[in-house]
Amino acid sequence: MTFLKYVPAAIMAFLAVPAAAQDEEPPKPVTVSGSVGLVSDYRFRGVSQSDEQLAVQGGLTIAHESGVYIGTWGSNLSGWGTFGGANMELDLIAGYKTTFDDVTVDVGATWYMYPGGFDNTDFIEPYVKVSGTMGPAALTVGAAYAPKQEALGAWYFNGTSAATGFYDDPGAKGDNLYVWVDGAAGIPNTPVTLKGHAGFSNGNAGLGPFATSVAPTGEYIDWLLGADLVIPGTPLTLGVAYVDTNIDAAEAAYLQPSFSRGQDGTGSIAGSKVVFSLTAAF
Numbered sequence: 001m002t003f004l005k006y007v008p009a010a011i012m013a014f015l016a017v018p019a020a021a022q023d024e025e026p027p028k029p030v031t032v033s034g035s036v037g038l039v040s041d042y043r044f045r046g047v048s049q050s051d052e053q054l055a056v057q058g059g060l061t062i063a064h065e066s067g068v069y070i071g072t073w074g075s076n077l078s079g080w081g082t083f084g085g086a087n088m089e090l091d092l093i094a095g096y097k098t099t100f101d102d103v104t105v106d107v108g109a110t111w112y113m114y115p116g117g118f119d120n121t122d123f124i125e126p127y128v129k130v131s132g133t134m135g136p137a138a139l140t141v142g143a144a145y146a147p148k149q150e151a152l153g154a155w156y157f158n159g160t161s162a163a164t165g166f167y168d169d170p171g172a173k174g175d176n177l178y179v180w181v182d183g184a185a186g187i188p189n190t191p192v193t194l195k196g197h198a199g200f201s202n203g204n205a206g207l208g209p210f211a212t213s214v215a216p217t218g219e220y221i222d223w224l225l226g227a228d229l230v231i232p233g234t235p236l237t238l239g240v241a242y243v244d245t246n247i248d249a250a251e252a253a254y255l256q257p258s259f260s261r262g263q264d265g266t267g268s269i270a271g272s273k274v275v276f277s278l279t280a281a282f
Contacts, residue, residue, distance in 0.1 A: 027065060034060035037279035042075050045178065045199055045214075046222025046245035048269035049089065051079025052261045059091075067098045069108075077114075080258065080269060082210040085116020095127075103132045110144075112151075120209045123151035125176075137185040146203075148173040152214055154206025158254040162211040176203030176214045191232055195241070197224040211258045216270075221246045226275075239277040245270045 035058065041048050042055035049055070059073035071093040077083060095108020106129040113122045127144035146152055153172030156162040180199035187194065198221070205218030226241025247270040257265035 029065045031063050032060070033063070033282065034058065035279050035281040037277055040276040041243075041273055042077070043243045043273070043275060045201055046220070046224075046243060046247075046270055047080065047216065048261075048273070049075070049077050049080055052269060052273065053078060061093075063097075067096050069097060070094045079261065079263060080212075083114035083117040083121050083212065085114055085118075087117075088115055089113075090115055103130060105130055118210055120150040121212050123149045123214075125178075136188075137183055140182040142180050142182075144178045146176045146214070148175045151208055151212065152176050152204055153208055154204040155209050156207035156211065159207070159256045159258065162207050162255075162258060167209075170209075174204035174208070176201065178202075178214075191230040193228045193230070195224070195226050195228060197222075199223070207255065207258075213255075216255055216259065217247050217251045220251075220270075235280045235282055237277075237279045237281065239275075239279065241275050241277075242272065243275050244272040 037057050039050075039055050039057060041052050042050040042057065055075050055077075057073070057075040059071060061069055061071035063069040073091045073093065075089050077087045077089055083089075090113050092111040092113065093108060095106060097104060097106040099105075107127070109124055109126040111122070111124045123146055125144050125146040127142060129140055129142040131138065131140040133139070150171065150173055152174040153169070154174060155167045155170055155172055157168040161168050178199060178201050180197060182195070182197045184193050184195045186192070200219075200221050201215040202219050203215030204213065205215075207213050207216070222243070222245045224241050224243050226239060228237050228239040230237050247268065249268060252259050252268050252270065257263045259269060260267045261269055
C-alpha cells in the first residue's frame with residue numbers, strides 16, 4: 001500500500017493526541033473516518049499511475065472498538081498499463097489493529113481492483129504493519145506479500161511484445177514482496193509535520209496482463225521526503241513531497257513505450273518528481 005494514501009489521517013491523529021487526552025467522553029464502539037484529496041501525480045511505490053497528471057483520491061474506513069476495520073480507497077488512473085473500464089483503482093481493505101503498550105500492530109489485506117476492467121489485473125495483498133513512537137517521531141515498519149496471481153505474472157518479456165499485444169507467457173503467475181518504513185515528526189509549536197518513506201519491491205521482472213506490473217524491473221527501491229501543513233481551524237492539509245526511485249533509464253528500457261509519460265517512449269514515469277497534495281480529512 002502506498003504511503004501517500006495514509007499520511008493525512010496519520011498526521012491528523014498525531015497532532016490530535018494532546019486534545020484527545022483531555023477528552024473525557026468514552027470512545028464510540030464504531031468510528032468512521034476518511035479523506036478526500038487532490039494530488040499533482042499519483043505515485044504508487046514511486047511509479048506514476050496517473051501519467052504524471054492530476055488525480056482525485058478518496059477513502060473511507062469503518063473501525064470497531066475490537067480492532068476490526070474495513071475500508072475502501074480509490075483514485076483515477078492514466079497511462080501506465082491498460083486496466084480498461086473506468087480507468088480507476090478501487091482498493092477494498094480489511095484488517096485488525098491492536099496495541100501493546102506503545103506499539104500498534106496492524107494485520108490485514110488489500111484487494112486492488114479496477115472497476116469495469118480486466119479481472120486478471122486484480123490482485124490481493126496481505127500486509128502487517130508495526131508502529132510506535134521514538135522521541136518526537138512516529139515510525140511505522142511494514143511488509144506486504146502478494147502470493148502468486150496472474151496480475152503479478154510476467155506475461156510479456158519485454159516492451160516490444162507489449163506494444164504488439166503478443167503474450168510471451170499468457171497465464172503466468174508471480175508473487176511480490178514489498179517492505180517499507182515510514183516516519184513522521186511534528187515541528188514543535190507549528191502546524192508542520194515532516195515525513196519520510198523508503199520501500200523495497202521484489203517481484204516479477206516483466207509486464208503482466210495488459211502491460212501492468214507491481215515491480216516493473218523485478219527489484220527496485222523507492223523513497224519520499226516531504227512535509228505537510230495542517231491549516232488551523234480547517235480539516236485541510238497541504239502537502240509537498242519529493243518522490244524518486246533507483247530505476248534508471250537502462251533498467252526501464254525494455255518497458256518502453258508504456259513506462260513513459262504519454263507512452264511516447266522517452267523519459268520514465270519512475271523518475272524524480274515533486275508531488276503536491278491538498279487533502280481534507282474527516
